[in-house]
Amino acid sequence: MSDLLKDEPLHARLLAKLETHWPLSHADRQALYDLPIRTRTFKAGEDMVLEGDRPTECCLVLEGLVGRYKLVSDGRRQILAFHVPGDIPDLHSLQLTVMDHSLGALSQVSAAFIPHADLRALLRRAPAIADSLWRETLIDGAVFREWMVGMGRRSAYARLAHLFCELATKIDQTGGRRGDRYPFPLTQSEVGDALGLSTVHVNRMLQLLRKAGAIQVRAGEFKVLDWDVLAAAGEFNPVYLHLGPTRATNRAQNTTAPLGARSTGLR
Amino acid sequence: MSDLLKDEPLHARLLAKLETHWPLSHADRQALYDLPIRTRTFKAGEDMVLEGDRPTECCLVLEGLVGRYKLVSDGRRQILAFHVPGDIPDLHSLQLTVMDHSLGALSQVSAAFIPHADLRALLRRAPAIADSLWRETLIDGAVFREWMVGMGRRSAYARLAHLFCELATKIDQTGGRRGDRYPFPLTQSEVGDALGLSTVHVNRMLQLLRKAGAIQVRAGEFKVLDWDVLAAAGEFNPVYLHLGPTRATNRAQNTTAPLGARSTGLR
DNA sequence: CGCAATATTGACCATCATCAATTGGCGTGG
DNA sequence: CCACGCCAATTGATGATGGTCAATATTGCG
Numbered sequence: 007m008s009d010l011l012k013d014e015p016l017h018a019r020l021l022a023k024l025e026t027h028w029p030l031s032h033a034d035r036q037a038l039y040d041l042p043i044r045t046r047t048f049k050a051g052e053d054m055v056l057e058g059d060r061p062t063e064c065c066l067v068l069e070g071l072v073g074r075y076k077l078v079s080d081g082r083r084q085i086l087a088f089h090v091p092g093d094i095p096d097l098h099s100l101q102l103t104v105m106d107h108s109l110g111a112l113s114q115v116s117a118a119f120i121p122h123a124d125l126r127a128l129l130r131r132a133p134a135i136a137d138s139l140w141r142e143t144l145i146d147g148a149v150f151r152e153w154m155v156g157m158g159r160r161s162a163y164a165r166l167a168h169l170f171c172e173l174a175t176k177i178d179q180t181g182g183r184r185g186d187r188y189p190f191p192l193t194q195s196e197v198g199d200a201l202g203l204s205t206v207h208v209n210r211m212l213q214l215l216r217k218a219g220a221i222q223v224r225a226g227e228f229k230v231l232d233w234d235v236l237a238a239a240g241e242f243n244p245v246y247l248h249l250g251p252t253r254a255t256n257r258a259q260n261t262t263a264p265l266g267a268r269s270t271g272l273r
Numbered sequence: 274m275s276d277l278l279k280d281e282p283l284h285a286r287l288l289a290k291l292e293t294h295w296p297l298s299h300a301d302r303q304a305l306y307d308l309p310i311r312t313r314t315f316k317a318g319e320d321m322v323l324e325g326d327r328p329t330e331c332c333l334v335l336e337g338l339v340g341r342y343k344l345v346s347d348g349r350r351q352i353l354a355f356h357v358p359g360d361i362p363d364l365h366s367l368q369l370t371v372m373d374h375s376l377g378a379l380s381q382v383s384a385a386f387i388p389h390a391d392l393r394a395l396l397r398r399a400p401a402i403a404d405s406l407w408r409e410t411l412i413d414g415a416v417f418r419e420w421m422v423g424m425g426r427r428s429a430y431a432r433l434a435h436l437f438c439e440l441a442t443k444i445d446q447t448g449g450r451r452g453d454r455y456p457f458p459l460t461q462s463e464v465g466d467a468l469g470l471s472t473v474h475v476n477r478m479l480q481l482l483r484k485a486g487a488i489q490v491r492a493g494e495f496k497v498l499d500w501d502v503l504a505a506a507g508e509f510n511p512v513y514l515h516l517g518p519t520r521a522t523n524r525a526q527n528t529t530a531p532l533g534a535r536s537t538g539l540r
Numbered sequence: 541c542g543c544a545a546t547a548t549t550g551a552c553c554a555t556c557a558t559c560a561a562t563t564g565g566c567g568t569g570g
Numbered sequence: 571c572c573a574c575g576c577c578a579a580t581t582g583a584t585g586a587t588g589g590t591c592a593a594t595a596t597t598g599c600g
Binding site: 161162203204206207210 | 559
């Protein structure tokens with residue numbers, strides 16, 4: 007009945023995310039599989055949902071990289087988030103009727119569209135799934151906050167390093183790594199739009215990161231040469247990603263200086 | 274039974290927010306009133322919840338201004354959000370066990386703490402309330418996104434103007450205005466921490482806004498002298514606040530240039 | 541009245557933006 | 571196979587926004 011059954015692996019990703027914390031019942035899993043979907047593909051650069059739209063479906067990323075962004079009056083844009091397979095970038099449209107930003111494909115993308123009505127019915131029946139999805143949107147929020155810290159209080163160099171750390175971590179979560187390479191379809195200009203930097207400056211900071219022996223970037227992918235250097239440069243502390251019960255990863259559990267004497271506080 | 278009954282007006286604020294879009298049933302309202310709470314007060318500058326905590330309660334702001342913030346390694350901080358009475362700044366702790374940021378009082382604050390267990394039980398029983406609360410957290414996210422745009426792509430001047438627009442709008446929503454004055458207990462240094470600016474620069478931009486005849490700030494409050502100028506300076510478009518069905522306000526429905534030919538898109 | 545926290549100023553500096561080429565990679569048509 | 575064209579990456583030069591430092595003035599308050 008469901009098209010999803012034809013494409014097993016994609017489901018694994020969504021399920022893996024939803025079950026990060028508590029497994030779903032068999033019935034709930036089945037209900038997920040039975041959701042009617044409509045699959046579409048997009049070319050890199052194509053818009054998927056536009057600011058101002060009033061969507062009637064949510065969009066589950068199956069393949070590729072999706073970006074959320076806003077434009078400002080002078081035509082510049084701010085990329086707000088990157089989304090990998092298994093993510094539902096516009097899940098919020100279930101509650102907020104009008105899109106306050108756009109969704110665009112940053113690479114060749116395929117996505118499954120799920121009607122709001124069906125999703126809502128499912129959530130009413132399966133509160134465990136509702137909780138998981140709420141949780142997903144809350145993690146989105148946590149990532150926004152971390153980006154805010156970056157743009158408000160971190161240097162361009164640190165921000166860039168941080169971005170690579172975050173992407174590597176997210177991709178590892180959903181198993182999208184190819185050997186020791188992470189897919190990275192972004193243009194330097196797109197990276198700039200995400201970090202609030204100019205293309206030129208992104209380029210220069212990238213060179214510094216290379217010189218520091220932290221990463222290697224080329225042809226649509228990047229490789230982490232020295233995680234410790236990279237994480238230190240970005241002051242990366244993955245707590246904000248709220249990863250599940252720590253799955254053994256291939257790298258040392260890394261944290262930044264644990265905020266030291268976290269005494270200061272507000273005022 | 275509930276302390277809340279002793280303090281009617283606070284409830285009005287929470288209810289007003291939850292009912293922004295659909296009224297709650299009488300039973301649901303009653304269930305809200307019956308939530309057991311513990312009321313506490315904080316002095317300005319006091320921390321309410323700390324990064325790293327694993328809260329067992331959520332915190333409903335009753336009076337005063339609450340801020341969420343993170344610290345970075347060099348001791349500087351980024352304020353992530355401001356919360357007015359009726360807000361539940363750590364609602365996310367219901368789903369995300371560990372706090373990835375702190376909550377602090379920016380003025381004299383009183384807050385009601387609601388145990389997670391009771392809240393969860395309520396949400397299970399009253400899906401309409403669950404929806405409303407989910408919605409609240411999604412609006413938080415929308416505000417984060419708007420701040421990201423500000424910090425990434427707007428000038429200090431615009432960011433400051435935008436902040437005043439946002440605060441005025443939020444305060445008007447919950448009815449906290451005193452005559453034509455909005456309460457504003459923030460220090461210029463705190464404003465800087467919210468906007469990603471230095472105290473000195475905030476001071477200078479503030480002078481420009483005054484010189485432009487947009488606002489007047491003094492002694493814990495500010496007054497909007499020319500909304501149009503202010504909104505234009507901040508490129509303020511309130512869509513991201515997802516206010517309910519437009520309640521008649523005392524000011525013209527303002528928007529920025531409506532994105533004009535919204536053609537550009539990603540890439 | 542006097543302290544202490546904020547606000548305000550001025551001088552100087554750093555990060556990052558802008559502008560303008562130039563280079564390099566790569567697919568396509570000849 | 572090679573030239574052309576296009577887009578992204580890179581480089582250099584210059585400038586602006588905003589940060590830092592160090593006083594000095596205000597203001598709220600006990």
